[in-house]
Amino acid sequence: MDKNSFEVKVGLAEMLKGGVIMDVTTPEQAKIAEEAGAVAVMALERIPADIRAHGGIARMSSPKVIKAIQDTVSIPVMAKCRIGHFAEAQILEALKVDFIDESEVLTPADEENHIWKHDFKVPFVCGCRDLGEALRRIGEGAALIRTKGEAGSGNIVEAVRHMRRVQSEIRKLSVLKDDELMAAAKQLGAPFEIVRQVAKTGKLPVPNFAAGGVATPADASLMMQLGAETVFVGSGIFKSADPAVRAKAIVLATTYYNDPQKLAEVSSELGKAMPGIDIASIPEEERLAKRGW
Amino acid sequence: MIDSKIKIGVLGIQGAFAKHISMLKNIGIQAEEVKYHEQIDQFDGLIIPGGESTTMSKFFDEMKIRSKLIAFEKPIFGTCAGAILLSGGVADPRVNSLNLVPIDADRNAYGRQTDSFIADINLEFDPKPFRAIFIRAPKLSNPAPEVKILGTFKDDIVLVCYRNILLSTFHPELTDDSRIHRYFLEHLVAESYA
Numbered sequence: 001m002d003k004n005s006f007e008v009k010v011g012l013a014e015m016l017k018g019g020v021i022m023d024v025t026t027p028e029q030a031k032i033a034e035e036a037g038a039v040a041v042m043a044l045e046r047i048p049a050d051i052r053a054h055g056g057i058a059r060m061s062s063p064k065v066i067k068a069i070q071d072t073v074s075i076p077v078m079a080k081c082r083i084g085h086f087a088e089a090q091i092l093e094a095l096k097v098d099f100i101d102e103s104e105v106l107t108p109a110d111e112e113n114h115i116w117k118h119d120f121k122v123p124f125v126c127g128c129r130d131l132g133e134a135l136r137r138i139g140e141g142a143a144l145i146r147t148k149g150e151a152g153s154g155n156i157v158e159a160v161r162h163m164r165r166v167q168s169e170i171r172k173l174s175v176l177k178d179d180e181l182m183a184a185a186k187q188l189g190a191p192f193e194i195v196r197q198v199a200k201t202g203k204l205p206v207p208n209f210a211a212g213g214v215a216t217p218a219d220a221s222l223m224m225q226l227g228a229e230t231v232f233v234g235s236g237i238f239k240s241a242d243p244a245v246r247a248k249a250i251v252l253a254t255t256y257y258n259d260p261q262k263l264a265e266v267s268s269e270l271g272k273a274m275p276g277i278d279i280a281s282i283p284e285e286e287r288l289a290k291r292g293w
Numbered sequence: 294m295i296d297s298k299i300k301i302g303v304l305g306i307q308g309a310f311a312k313h314i315s316m317l318k319n320i321g322i323q324a325e326e327v328k329y330h331e332q333i334d335q336f337d338g339l340i341i342p343g344g345e346s347t348t349m350s351k352f353f354d355e356m357k358i359r360s361k362l363i364a365f366e367k368p369i370f371g372t373c374a375g376a377i378l379l380s381g382g383v384a385d386p387r388v389n390s391l392n393l394v395p396i397d398a399d400r401n402a403y404g405r406q407t408d409s410f411i412a413d414i415n416l417e418f419d420p421k422p423f424r425a426i427f428i429r430a431p432k433l434s435n436p437a438p439e440v441k442i443l444g445t446f447k448d449d450i451v452l453v454c455y456r457n458i459l460l461s462t463f464h465p466e467l468t469d470d471s472r473i474h475r476y477f478l479e480h481l482v483a484e485s486y487a
Contacts, residue, residue: 002411011428011467012406015344015374018307034387039307039345039351074400075345076429091414098406098429121407230307250349252355255306255328 009123012076012098013207016040016144016230020220021209023047023234025038025065027072029243036247041074043069044231048105048152048288049166049235049274050062060088060131066095083292084110086119093122099144101125105151114292117141127211129162130287133171136196136293137189138206142223145204147228147287149212152235154276156213156222158289163210163226173199177261212289215240215274217253217267223256224281227268241271295322295478299486302327302336308344308374311464312466316474331356338368338482340425341375343428343464345399346388349378352388363390368457368481369393376460377431394455395437402432414446414463423470425451425463433462444477457481476479 002008019039024030030041042225045061046054060081070077076098081088083102092100102115104127118141126137127148134145135269147166149159167187176184176199185195197205210228214220215236223231231254232249240246249266256262284290301317302311306324317324317340327333339362341349353359362369371379382397383390390398403409409429413422425446432449436442444452444461451462452473459481465473 003407003409005411007426007467008409008411008428011426011464012409014309014312014464014467016307017309017311018305019345019348034347035351037348039348074348074385077405092406096405096407112389121408243296255352259328 003121006143010206012123013144018255019205019230020247020254021078021230021232022237022247023232024069024238025066028071029238030069032244033247034073034075034239036244037251038075039230040078040079040246041069041073042080042101042234043097044080047235047238049154050103050152050287052152060085060092060106063091063095066097068093069115070096080106081115082106083108084113084115085280086115087234089115089120093120099123099125101103104148104288109293114140125209127289127292128166130165131173131198132188132190133293134166134204134208135188135194138194138204139191142206144207144209146209146211146232149210149214150282151212151280153213153279153282153287154215154236154239155279156215156219156272156277159210159212159214159223160226162289163223163228166208167227170198170202171205174202195255214250215276216270217249217263220250220253221257221263224254230254236274246270246273294482295475297321297457299323299337299482300325300335300352301338301370301482302332303340303342304349304375306344306349306356308342308349308371309464309466310342312446313340313342316466316471320471320474320478321433322478328356330356330361333358333365335360336367337372337486338477341369341371342379343373343375346374346377349374350388350390353391358390358471359391363393367485368459370459370477372461372464372466373428373430376462378419379458379460380433382435392455394440394453394458394460396433396440396453396455397435399434401429401431404429406422412446414444414451415451417443418476419472422471423465425465425466426467427463430462433460447454454481457485464468
């Protein structure tokens, strides 16, 4: 019996496809998420919009919060650790979370190295802004890739930028000849064998999800149409006027992402979205997407 | 031989539906994702894939698909969450199953993701074991006498057939081994198709 295989890790990511993963901070919110049809929840002490507002060092959530949420819902429970903080990851594994997000939303613990994720039984998801970053994380053992977007902003522009960049870089790779791939790997700063695999198959070797700034059903549809296979929603739900209604609408929008009639229907009785922030107004040093490399 | 005109619908609410579709296309038959109740009648068989049974069970009502699935007389194959959704005895009130197979299903019975695993299972119809991937898998128990047990892992029932419905607690669509899908097509679908 094999429990540590990469196939088992990617297998769970496959099961989440076409669904919505929601950030929650309490068992009550987790219940709302599950009832709305979320395929997983991300257990947090503070959602990204509040981390952004409050400042200070953002760390792994307390095990108490995570356990309370695990006890409440039957869907997978994910949790975040700081970039490079493998001890936090070990604790999350001991808590039996179903997925660890090595996340730029928390304050990085290591400015050079990310976690060597192959050492863990629990699968990891990591953020990226481009293909090179995605493939470096996969090289370290990530079983799932997501866009970084700009978490807690309620603004989809960065997630769109990151998803488009990854997709167009994959397309470019897929037309290269064998003798051009080493130079491409050098330019991407990515492991050669994975670059070769992507060039051959025309897709990432792990699922590719969207995150960072999704606030409306239309945002979810946009990301799915751009090639995302699932959508993470952070602050967008519980910072809105009516979280239960919005959560359900985003779930429906993710399944029926290419059906404008249905999208119009689910978007009609939503209440107010989270306010959102113009990216240009966020000082460079406060942009979460810039954390990690 | 499997007739290439056979057309299977794979429920596309969420989960591993695309993997099932590519498995079926590799075998050489037609397969399509199903998102609307109006689509269902055109298929010779259906697959309910793995994913989250809570999410899918909500969509059954949202899509107005529940009664269509219950009335669908042709073969159905449910993997993992799909198997839970077809079972009669699901104790968890969060899942409202279709209740088409007289067997109990216990969700996430092996534990959380760190307890997910790959193991060889024994098949009743083939001496060669099947390398099966179990992801937060359910356990099946208390089958009615008419339920045929087709696959076991240790003492656990992992593959069963009841009339023209097949249930597996593992994920054959995540492997390159098409034997389980072929069993479904050759023994269940071909029979009703002919």
